[in-house]
Each structure stands twice: as C-alpha cells, then as structure tokens.
Amino acid sequence: MNRRTRLPALGLMAAALFATSFAGSALAASPGNDPAALARIRDAAMTSDYAWERTADMTDLIGPRLSGSAGAAAAVTQVADAMRKLGAKVTLQPVKVPHWVRGAETGELVEYTGRPAGITQRVVLTALGGSSATPAEGLKAQVIVVNSFDELKARASEVKGRIVLFDVPFDQHMADRGLAGPAYGQGSNYRTNGPRIAAEMGAAAALVRSVGGADYRLPHTGNTGMQDGARIPAAAVSVEDAMLMSRLAKRGPLSMRLVLTPKILPDADSFNVIADLPGTDKADEVVIVSGHLDSWDLATGAHDDAAGVASAMAVFDLLKKLDYRPRRTIRLIAWMNEENGTRGARAYLEAQQANAGTHIGAIESDNGVGRPFGMRTSVPAASTRLFAPLQAALLPIGAGVFQRQDALSTGDLSGLERAGVPSFAPLVDTSAYFDYHHTAADTLDKVDPDNLRRNVAVMAATAWFLANVEEPIGRASVPAK
C-alpha cells in the first residue's frame, strides 16, 4: 500500500517542510496501518533505550520541576533541544503559571493525654500546593480529627480556630483490584476540597492524611483547591502520623504546633513545548502525543511524568529511525503545569479551540509506567472495532486491551476531550503508583526499563495508527456531569 500516490498538494507541502526540518531523512512512502508496519514500530520500541535516556536526563540532571521553578525552565529547554535534535519543528507556547514555593514545614504534638513531662512529638508532613503560610514561629491549636465530610459537618461547632485533620484511609484494596484511579479520586477529594471547606468553617489550618498506599512515613503532596481570600495553611501528614494523631485524639485533647511557610509568588513565565512531525497527505490533521514537564517538588517526578514525556518523545525517535512518515501530523506536546493549574493545557486549548475539529485524537501518558496492558480511550463505542489491527499489534507484548470509557477526564486532555477530541492513555498497572506518586520516592529507580519500552510501544503504535487510519474514528462525547 503506497500512500504517497495519493498525496494531495497540502500533504506535499507539509512533506517538503518536514524534509527540511527533519534533516537527513529522505522523503519515503508511508506504510500506513499495514500490520507489518505496526509490528515494526512495536519491535523497534522494545529494543530502544531512547525513552530511558530521556527519563534519566530529566530526572538525574534536572530533578524536581514544579511550575515556576528553575527545574521546570530547564525541562523546557532540555526537551525542546532534544526534539530539535530529532529534526522536529519546535514551538514554545507561552504559559503563565502559578508559582508556589515550599518553605519550612514542621508539626509538633505539644499537648495530649498521657504526655510525659518534657516530651513533644514531631510528625512528618508536607505543605499542599496552594497552602498559605503560618506565622514563622508557627500556630498552636487543638486538633480535631474527622473521618469524613459528614463528621466535619456534625462537629461544625468545634472547628473554629482548630486544626482539622481529615483522616481518611486510601483504599489500597481497590487499587489492588485495578481501581487505583477511583481509590485515588476518593482520597484526593479530601486533599482537594477538605482545606477549602475547613477554611470556610473557620479552621485555623487543615491537614489531610496522605493519599496513597505505602507505609514508609512519606507525606504525599499535591494541589489543594483553595482560592485567594479563603486560604489557610494546609498540609498532608504521613499515613503513620495521621494514625498516631487519631489514636492520641482518642485519649483526650490533642494540640499541635504547625509551621508552614510556603510562598505564593506572582505567576511566572513558562512554556508548553510543542514539536511537530508533519503529516503527508493529511498534514492539517493532528494527533497529539504528550506528557507533562512539571512535577511536584519532593522528588524527581520519574513516573509523574518524566517517563510520560520521554515516551512521547520516543515516538518521534522511533519514526525517525524507521523512516516512517505519518499521513497526519503527529504533534508532541510536553505540557507545563499539569500538577497545580493545568495552565498549559488551557493555553493550548484557547489557541486551538477553532481547530479542535482537526485534532483526530490526543494521547497522554500520565499514570506512571507500571506494566502496560493496552490503551484507554474515549472514542465512540461504534469506533472501537476499527482498532483491531492496533490491538493485534500490541497483543504480543501483553498490551492488547482496548478499554473504552465515555470520558477519560485526564488533567491535560480533558479540555480537548470536551471539545470532541477523543482521549487516549496507556492502560497501565497502577496498583503501586500511588505508593510513590507525589512523594519524595518518585525517582528513576522505580521505572522499569521494559515497562517503559512497552509504554513507548503502546504510545507509538497508537499514534501511528491514528495518524494513518482511513475511516473516521468519530468524536468524543463527554457526558454531562
């Protein structure tokens, strides 16, 4: 099957542009969605170290990359440079991002029933993104421990001036049976909304039990949903310390001194990195492959989401090595600010709103790189049969599952999805993801090189498939909430 014979003028122009920017690569014919081509992409992914090397560069050389930080800026430069090296056409799309900077953070249990004279106890905690600061010397208040929003409501009269601890356990059993996402949703509901609700009720500060399954006294940070004018100091305590505080509160009144001195600085200048591999005969149609550049500040964000960005980058590397040209343009986006604002996704959506219709599909890898089983997507149910050749190509690496949902509602792609662009995300084993996610332990050593290769195979084969599929795959139709 020779697609080149059917190239229209636009495609030829795009191909010419491509030949210039994708230097050294001859203008070859696209093999399209031939099963052999999909298999070659998969096999090339499974023998490549490219994504590993890019993940290592981002995590080992830069480290943490919270929006507004020097690390985030370095990641923009590093990824843009690497994409230029692959011959891609790189654009830096300006994005104004929140600039929240962690400060001192300590918690000390200073009064409780049974406390021996002279004893106070340190708890392990970390400020949530968006937290305001306590006075430098801290604030001292009694702690009220609740296990739900209902309990908070029932105890509303006790909240004023107190430190509210939401002690809601992460449901690891759910995570173990394939429902890590919903388990995380249950838990992060308290992280996202708890401090705001406590603030509205007059609390002096809010603490949440870390959302995750590990038991290594690691606090899990993340963003919290307070707005200017109603901010209070807010932190995640380690699971162990939440349990300790609950036990002590059962013995009698518990007071603590809390020191959190984060700063909210003016919004900072940053960028989405956008790199195009222009299509041939349908170059004005776009398939996005993506991950996000920013990470939380406690670790190097290896799973979240250096490996995702690196997987997307590897799609370009593979196609270059194979000298494969897609019919549609494949666009890498390394999103900025997924973690605490999704400003990058908003900036892109704003710029491309009118072109949403030319976006055929958008892929993001942002659930860590546990073992991939296949692909999740929000294509219409009627289209799933079209993906049989893709599934067949991925089956030999155990990634043949094709799981459709009405909406994926991921951080960066949900705006495009609401505009009709089907979302795609590698379906990976996330049972251990929330052990590490947003903690100090999300580091390179947690990334399994073979799972990363499988992730690249899934991303690349899917991107290729979407860029060449003949039949319309239809539009996403996000159900009203």
Next chain:
Amino acid sequence: MNRRTRLPALGLMAAALFATSFAGSALAASPGNDPAALARIRDAAMTSDYAWERTADMTDLIGPRLSGSAGAAAAVTQVADAMRKLGAKVTLQPVKVPHWVRGAETGELVEYTGRPAGITQRVVLTALGGSSATPAEGLKAQVIVVNSFDELKARASEVKGRIVLFDVPFDQHMADRGLAGPAYGQGSNYRTNGPRIAAEMGAAAALVRSVGGADYRLPHTGNTGMQDGARIPAAAVSVEDAMLMSRLAKRGPLSMRLVLTPKILPDADSFNVIADLPGTDKADEVVIVSGHLDSWDLATGAHDDAAGVASAMAVFDLLKKLDYRPRRTIRLIAWMNEENGTRGARAYLEAQQANAGTHIGAIESDNGVGRPFGMRTSVPAASTRLFAPLQAALLPIGAGVFQRQDALSTGDLSGLERAGVPSFAPLVDTSAYFDYHHTAADTLDKVDPDNLRRNVAVMAATAWFLANVEEPIGRASVPAK
C-alpha cells in the same frame, strides 16, 4: 507435680519477699514445666492485649528514645512504673550513656556533568550516630563513589579531602530467603567501619548507602564506629540518592555541599530498668527476659525495640494473671543504650560478672516482631533435646522451631553469652525488618498485634521453661573469632 513440697529455706524466703512485692497474689504452687502449664501460658499470651498496650504507650506517648534524650528518660519511668504496677521489685541501675544529638542535615549536588545552569539537587540523608559536624554552612567537596573497601583501597590517592560514598546495595534476596541478619551484617559493616576507614585515609566526610531493602527514599541511621580524634561527618543517604550519585559520578566529576550539625554532648545519666519476679526454691538462679528501651531518633522505635520491651513486660503480666510462680527468679531487664554504646549491657555485666554462673539463660527480643517461628539459642548442642516440651507447646502457634547456634552475639546479651550464659531470641520473620529498622517508618502501625502476641507466647513459655527446667541446660561456649 507440686514443687512447693521441695522448697528450701532460700526459696521460702524469696517466696515471702515475692508475696510482699507481688501484692495481692497468693502464694500458690508452681505447676513447673507441665505441658498443660506451658499451653496455658501460650493461650493466655494469645488472648492478651497487654504487650500491645505497652508498645502503644511507649511509642504513642513518648516517641523516639535515643540515649540521653528526654524520651529515653521518660521510657525508664514509664516501664518502671508499669512493672511496679505488676507488683515486681524494680531497681534502676545507673548507666552513663553517650549523648549524641542530631542537628541540621542537608546534602546538595552542586556540580556534575550535564547540570543545567541554576540547577542543584537535594539528596535525602541523615547523620549517623557518632558523626561529627561540618561547619554550619556545610563543606563542599568532590564525591568519590566506591562499591567496596577494596575499591576504596585501590583509589586511595583520590580520597584526601573528598566525600567518600560507599554505594553497597543491601542484599534483599538474602533477606527474603531467611538470611536478613547476615545481609544486614554485610551492609552495616560499611556503616560501622566505612567512615572510620575513610577518616583514616583523609576523607573530608563519609556517606553510606542506607542498609535496608525498601525503596521509599528513607535514610537508615545507626551508629558508626569512629573514635574521638578521628571523627569526620558521616551520614546515610537514601538508596535512591546513592544510586543517583553513582549515576551522576559515571557522567563525570560530582561535587556536593554537605551540612551536618550533630552535637556530641557529655555522657548523660540514665538507667537500666530491672524488675524481678522472685523464684521459689531456686530464687538465686536467674532467667532474664529483656528488650531495650532506647531507640533511634527518627521514629518511635516500635519494632526496635518497644515491642521487645513490651513482650518482656508481658511475661510478668501473664504469670501474674495465671498466678504462676517460677522456681527460678525471672528478671526483666529493659536495657538502656543498645543502639549506640550498649552501655546498659556493660553496666549489668560488670555488676553481675561474679554471678554469671547463677544466670541460667537470657532472652532478648530485638529483631522486631515479624511472625515468630520459634526460638534461637546458644545452648550446647547436647541440651537441645531438653527443650522438646517447650517446642511442643509452641508448635500450635507455628513457633515450634528450635534453632541452635554456637553464639547469637546480640547487642545486649553477647557479654553474658561470653560469660557462659546461653542466649535466647525469638526466631522471627525478618525479611521486611530492614525495610523499617532505623528509619522514620518504624512506627506502631507496622506491628501486627497477632505476631506480637505470638512473640509474647514464645518469650513467656521460654522464660517459664527455663525458670523451671529440672536438668541443667549447660553453658554457652562462644567460639573464638
């Protein structure tokens, strides 16, 4: 079998003393090592919450208990009070202990090949007990990474003025197949001796990869064996950061800024808590049940060794509830300063050297309270057959293994063992112990209440057995090294 009929005068005197101090308990006959008595002890242990409550009191109410700290002093008081409440005769044996206090501790990788402008990276580390301090602003030096003492020797010319990192992985595979102790020994060899050897070679500071199997970026502290006059700053880095530093050192020269400001204060006054349950007809013979009061300062030392002390305390509680009187005196010792000096053990040995012969056996629970499988001991091989009734009693709870070694060489009991006193230690599953040991994560929630009950059953049945056994079990004969 009525032992009372055979009570000699000394026994009667001891029993009278016992009746006074063990208030409210009538002078009953000892059932000795009757299988039914051993079974009753086991069953009572398996339905008791006493050890759990004591473990919770020590960890939740006091927290960390490093020698010389307010926590260690509070633990002396708490355990002494609890033992008095059980009617035991309590003695506080004075012990002068090292008083090392952790200060600030940060590590920052400031120069390495591929470092983007403006980027430095924080590593997670924690000072080792006995470390000296850097200047307050830290010291900056190039890092030399070695994987063995041999490599250090081969690179001796590079050591002067540098920071030496011993990057030696913990052998979790060994730990998984029941050899956690030897695996720990291999690793802690570098922690104990590495800084001293590096200091002797002129290093500016020494770092060791944390000794343990977990991958949650937790540094594992512990003591290091430097002496006054040859101390340098020494810290354990998390496994992840040791791996990072090794990878960066492979890319080119790596420099870091290290801040460690611990203080070595004058030796402090402290105590072993000693509590006797006097024997009947052989009251001058002693069986020790023990654990250690002190813990490292990063956590509440639940496994190491609050649960051990609590298990020993529970032996007294059980025998009181059962109204069982041992023929020999059962002596609880809550040792002080096992972690960084074993001064408590030395003080006891010094005071009791002349009486070593009256010590029939000494039990310590200090390997955490993973699932108990039985008992380890250094009794002579010829005596093991005597323990069949004890094994039979513990078999129903899966703890019937009786594992003899020529020497246990544990921290607190090794002096007594060298003086001929057979050591005993619950044989527990330690495959996960070094995930938590000496880290911030050694907290109450890691203690399984049923395993703690089993540990008490093993301790109590063994103590009872030793306190009543008719035949001589013989003396320990520690082989020359």
